[in-house]
Amino acid sequence: MxxxxxxxxxxxxxxxxxxxxxxxxxxxxxxxxxxxxxxxxxxxxxxxxxxxxxxxxxxxxxxxxxxxxxxxxxxxxxxxxxxxxxxxxxxxxxxxxxxxxxxxxxxxxxxxxxxxLGANRDPSPDPLSGPQRLRSLKGRSASEVIVRLLANGQVASVRELARQTEVGVATVSRVVEFLRDAGLVADVRSGKIVVSDKRRLALRWADDYSFTGTFKAKRYYSMLGDEIVLQRLRSAALPDYAITGVRAANDFIGQKNRVGLLPSTDLWLYVADLEHALTVLDLVPDPRGTILVAQADFLTSPESYRSGASELRSAQPWRVVGDLLSTSGRTAAVGDDLLRELLASGPTGMGV
Known part of the structure; x- marks a missing residue:
């Protein structure tokens, strides 16, 4: 017309x-x-x-x-x-x-x-709702950007990073600007974004971010026992999930023919549909429960998880690093061990 x-x-x-x-x-x-x-x-x-x-x-x-x-x-x-x-x-x-x-x-x-077609830039940005400088890296969108940067090491541009993560260009730009100011990424060759030091980036991210805080993970108790929960996950009764925490770290290390870093007492889960997951896995809220569950949108991307040695789907290893490093004590130590393993593995050991 x-x-x-x-x-x-x-x-x-x-x-x-x-x-x-x-x-x-x-x-x-x-x-x-x-x-x-x-x-x-x-x-x-x-x-x-x-x-x-x-x-x-x-x-x-x-x-x-x-x-x-x-x-x-x-x-x-x-x-x-x-x-x-x-x-x-x-x-x-x-x-x-x-x-x-x-x-x-x-x-x-x-x-x-x-x-x-009209304008591609807002001619009158609202100072209250428009892009503002980022003050921390605690957000969910920031976590998706950082995990992708840690996994790839570099990306062609902000727009390409937005396409890969399905995060808005404005949000990605703010995250990258924050990382530039902190000296964690550098621009080379007409806008390419390169991670200066993956270890520094992971540790700085963990200062602000946390699995329980950012994703509002809550504890649950299984009416049927943790082993039944694992069996149902293996049977694909819950298709959109990813394990993180110590169990995911041990699974990654196990594929390297090494013994797990620490016995896993808790099960940490990302799920796409929280209510459906609670029903399928027969979970009830319990502040002392051993199963932590968080709802996440990033599970729609196949690059956000991997198939582990235990036939369970695990979160991308760099996300597991962030989840563990943001804790304290022995679990944080597991995160640091996994971080060293990923750095030693090189570009082919990212587990993407």
Whole structure:
């Protein structure tokens, strides 16, 4: 459809009016306004418009939007939508429009495709919601960036790192900026990011990050016993999980034909769906329980875990290093031993 036609002009005028109303002084707060219907007569469809007063720049925010139901045609309009957000909206079936001219109206039934390109940078970033300098490395997104940097040692660019980790470009940029300021990564050859010292990076990360703090891991007790939990994990009853902690470290060391670093008394688990995991594994909350469970989004990436010698799926070894180093005592010592093992293994021993 030609975007010079009156249909597109009419749509833009109506969307601009909705956006202007949302940004008026009398409009509601920073949250989205109630949905309204915008009729597109030539195609015979109704666009359900969700208006935001603030820009959206993080891909993760776009993923939190509800999945369109069959027959729905949701449209997100905002002051600005970043390229990563627009890409996520396009893939999930959402249409969009922002004040810089970015526009996509998509429908498969009836077939409608209106696409117009605006700005790729926010011309008026909100100082309260826009990118700000990172103050620590405790966040989940920061952990995904750092694990990837530790595993690879270098990456071509911030944008490539964002693509590999599926973390927003703005967030990745802030993490890399923090690491640059600390002298932990360097830029060479037109933007390539290179880890200066993996050991220093892992230890600095562990100062802020923790398995229990960052991922809100909680303790549980198995009604059937820990061995039954392990059997159910081996049987693929719970497909999206990864073991971390001492058990994962021992599993990695075992594949090197070495004895485990420390007897494992606890089972640390990442799961994609916490409620489903508790049901499948028959777990109940218990502050003295031996099973720690945390919900994590990164399990969707096959590079975030590995198949271990015990037929159990383990987290990427560099993440296990961070999880252990962030503790104290003997478990932290296991993390340091695993760190030395990974450094000695070289590029082929990352376990990715």
């Amino acid at each position: 030609d975007d010079r036609g009156t249909v597109v002009d009419t749509i833009l005028r109506q969307l601009d009016a909705l956006r202007s109303g949302a940004s008026s002084p009398d409009a509601p707060g920073r949250s989205t306004t109630p949905m309204v219907d915008l009729v597109l007569p030539p195609a015979g469809i109704t666009l359900t418009v969700n208006v935001r007063r603030t820009s959206m720049t993080d891909r993760a925010d776009a993923r939190r939007l509800p999945e369109p139901r069959p027959g729905d045609h949701p449209v997100l309009i905002a002051p600005f939508l970043s390229p990563a957000v627009r890409d996520e909206l396009r893939r999930s079936g959402w249409s969009y429009s922002d004040a810089t001219g970015n526009l996509l109206i998509q429908s498969s039934n009836p077939l409608v495709w209106i696409d117009r």
